[in-house]
Amino acid sequence: MCGICGVVGHRPATPIVFEGLRRLEYRGYDSSGIATVEHGRISRRRAAGKLDNLGKALKEAPLSGTTAIGHTRWATHGAPTATNAHPHKVGKVAIVHNGIIENFLDLKKTLESKGRHFETETDSEAVAHLLDEHVQQGMAPKEAAFATIRHLQGAYAIAMIFEGHDDLLIGARHGAPLAIGYGNGEMFLGSDSLALAPLSNRITYLEDGDWCVLTNDHVEIMDGQGNVVERPVQTTALTTGQIGKDGYRHFMEKELHEHPVAIGQTLQRIVDPVTRRISLPEMPFDVASLARVTITACGSAFYAGMVGRYWLEELARLPVDIDVASELRYRRPPQPDQGLALLISQSGETADTLGVLRELKRAGQHIVSVLNVEHSTMGRESDLVLGMVAGPEISVASTKAFTAQLSVLAALTIYFSRQRQLIDEMRERELTDSLLDLPSHAMEVLGLFDQIRTMARVIAQARDVLYLGRGICMPIAQEGALKLKEISYIHAEAYAAGELKHGPISLIDPSVPVVAIAPSTILFDKTLSNLQEARARGGRILVFTDTKGAEQLKTVADHIVVLPDVNAFTAPILYTIPVQILAYEVALLKGTDVDQPRNLAKSVTVE
Template sequence: MCGICGVVGHRPATPIIFEGLRRLEYRGYDSSGIATVEHGRLACCRAAGKLDNLKNALEDTPLAGTTGIGHTRWATHGAPTTNNAHPHKVGQVAIVHNGIIENFADLKKALESKGRTFKTETDSEAVAHLLDEHMQQGMSPKDAAFATIRQLQGAYAIGMIFEGHDNLLIGARHGAPLAIGYGEGEMFLGSDSLALAPLSNRITYLEDGDWCVLTQDHVEILNGQGKVVERPVQTTSLTTGQIGKDGYRHFMEKELHEHPVAIGQTLQRIIDPVTRRVALPDMPFDVATLSRATITACGSAFYAGMVGRYWLEELARLPVDIDVASELRYRNPPQPDKGLALLISQSGETADTLGVLRELKGAGQSIVSILNVEHSTMGRESDLVLGMVAGPEISVASTKAFTAQLSVLAALTIDFSRQRGLLSEQKERELTDNLLDLPSHAMEVLGLFDQIRTMARVIAQARDVLYLGRGICMPVAQEGALKLKEISYIHAEAYAAGELKHGPISLIDPSVPVVAIAPSTILFDKTLSNLQEARARGGCILVFTDAKGAERLKDIAEHIVILPDVSAFAAPILYTIPVQILAYEVALLKGTDVDQPRNLAKSVTVE
């Protein structure tokens, strides 16, 4: 979702802000802009489309000044045009805004009644007019900012600069992330630590309702009541190198190659290398007597949760309810007394998942979150965070974070199974060894790009693709279909293989490829039968399997990619990697924007 970068300091602001916006491209955007305070006057430059368009505009209209704000906009209210791009400059103020102002129509009507004219289609412009209205009434910038945010309803992260104030930057957040970076003689404001990584390793994350007043050498943080509060300053180890492409063509290509490291580092954190036993923190509930768990997430993280459901129910014998967060937060189902809510998010800022967290916490559930960003809003509001160590994920389409999420869920299953008295020491060691072998197997899969590329040539010619899986491989098929849709724009759907003849089989003809996730250890005979049915109707069968499965599929499948032999327990993690690579290779053939596919945002921080 939209990105904010701001600076108040002693160096030219525009280059600093522009590079910050470059690092925020991964969030998804369709226009951008920068505003600065030039010798007391506000100046602004905006452009629709990619940041290169803004770069060209800045060459024609350079911005001076050492204080400024920048924005990458993902259109919500209003088309992605230059006129609707941020910053919005009105009178004595300029603002950037992430989120949605739910009462903007009422604010706009009231402001228009005072003679104000709106020039854009955005909800954000109401914030700028409201802020300027308070300034026109003689308020100081600080008082005007406080008066403004107290009138806003909805989700927002806002950056504000003011005419005549070269050494002032004000920020505010409610429901959308915002962080402060501490420099030497300069302060920074950013949507996340990635924007601030090269600028500062000392970060403060504002909490909901917080707002801040920044000058070159001072930070004041206030809460929603206007009282000064203290928030911790955290040291981040994030480096510029971690957010570069390192010679790869795309961030997604780089992140696909980081699967082995993401899996390995995540497992190292949660498995004792000496005893080879899972060592998770103590849970805020009695695992042995737990009667039910609720899993919720969005997008790929939801499919990770579906795999987790299979594991927890089969091995830990724990009943699990699972639903996408955007539905669960409004469904209001009954919750068990002192139950477990397991939430999954890469960013920890996903609006719907965060909303469910608060609903379930209010219903008395213990909140355990699986996050890649542990200091996120979800991390701060959870009872326990199980952190994965995937590192920054820049490409909009999630890759390595998904296998890291699965790695945590697998370890959690082992831990729960042991605590519930269902796992012998020998079986626990076997399952743990299955996981610890995964990084080397993942490296082997990365050697299969050429074979997967051959398969991709078939997919790239199709308009529709069916993905099939059985049992715990069904969510992997769904992940594969989602990735293909996201980055190649080819319509793809995933089905449980046994459902093929309950409707989808009518779609099959030589123009509709069928991609099967079929390890020989998971309901293989059933899957084989379904593929034979598809083949008999002219379907082009493409299969990911192991050597044993390949032998039995050689007369049915047109293309087979043979993966390393792994246990049924570890298979969902390993088989995820080639289906993601397949989507990537198809996108290359289609010539789409792999890292920033159209209409998508990395972190969905509004509903």
């Protein structure tokens, strides 16, 4: 959600920042802008819509200068117009801001009483006015920046430039990510390491409350009290090649084809290939004495957690509570002493999940996070990180990160079950072998695009779609429905198949396709019965199943896609891939913006 890129250096800054914003498009946005300072003067260009519109504005009226800030905005306060786009320039300053300033109305009222006039509908403009107010009072930029951020309440990442200071860039963060990149005679600011990947492989992640003063050859970092602090410089392995499309039409298409690699690389980290046993870091708690696990996440990661609940309860015999983070952080249920909180996030910056992390930590829970970005805020604040190796995920709709999350949760379940002496070594190897077989099976599924495309033609004509699953396949049905809604804008709902007769069956007619996730190894007879009921009412039945299931479904289903035969334990991971491909193929037929669907952001960093 929103993106910041800034540079202070010796080269023309606008092309650097513009390409940084291009790499941040995946976060979601609806306007963009760049401001530079040259010969002591600030100039800016802004545009509503896609980044190409900003590119046209820059071509018509170029910006020069070696210091610049840029922004991709996802509208919160104020419509997505050029007027509301960042950077905001007021007097002698310009700023870009990610997040929400919760006290902006109070700030605005105070500033207006001093004769200041606001031009936009945004909360961010209050930051620019407040900063300029301090500058106009005679404060130096560093002093003015500190005085400003001390008045702000809410979540923010901010970059600031100042007239009369061509070699100065100041950043601050609280609740929204911001990183420093170290270059050769230049310094960078970015919302994440993807923005900085081609510019620097040496990154410092600011901590909550930190702010920084950058020149082309110097970095100074302060904490929320203004004390100079040291933050570690980390080396990132990200490369420009990792964030290209590699000849695919969309990032989502590329990332769908990366499922086998994401699963394989993730398993390589946590499975000993010689002993075929799960090898995880030492847990900061006694696994055998655990009484309860709390799982929380948002979006697709929440559905991954639901699968994890089935695994942990069935195999590790652990009671599991699961709730979406946006609800759990305010519901505040009682927590057991020294309980385990398991949090799942691709970015590690999801605002609600991060908020829950802090609440659960205060409640005395051990925090274990499943993350794709281990150096994220959640990673730094967790007791233990179980990292997946999915690589950068650029498309807003999560794909390979989901199967990587499931791979980690499956391995964790095996590990817990063994530590709790609920499975023996032979059973552990059987389950682990089924995981290690997944990359090759995933490659087989990628060969089914044509068959899934045939299904997609049916879905693309519908206004409403039902997804059905039973048991551990229910969350996969939910993931399929979510993906369809996200990128094709078709209304879809997922139900436990056994609930069909308790209401949803009234929706079924020939215009409402029914998509079923139905491996023969998981409550298949029950699912088959439910599909026969839907068929009898005119429903068009589309099924993902295996060889045995296909034989029994051939007189019931209109379309069947046969997946490789796999262990019931790993079926949810494999069956995720075709439901995601189905959504992608439907979106192609609908002609939607697959990678950047309307109104959505990749990482939701504000409530």
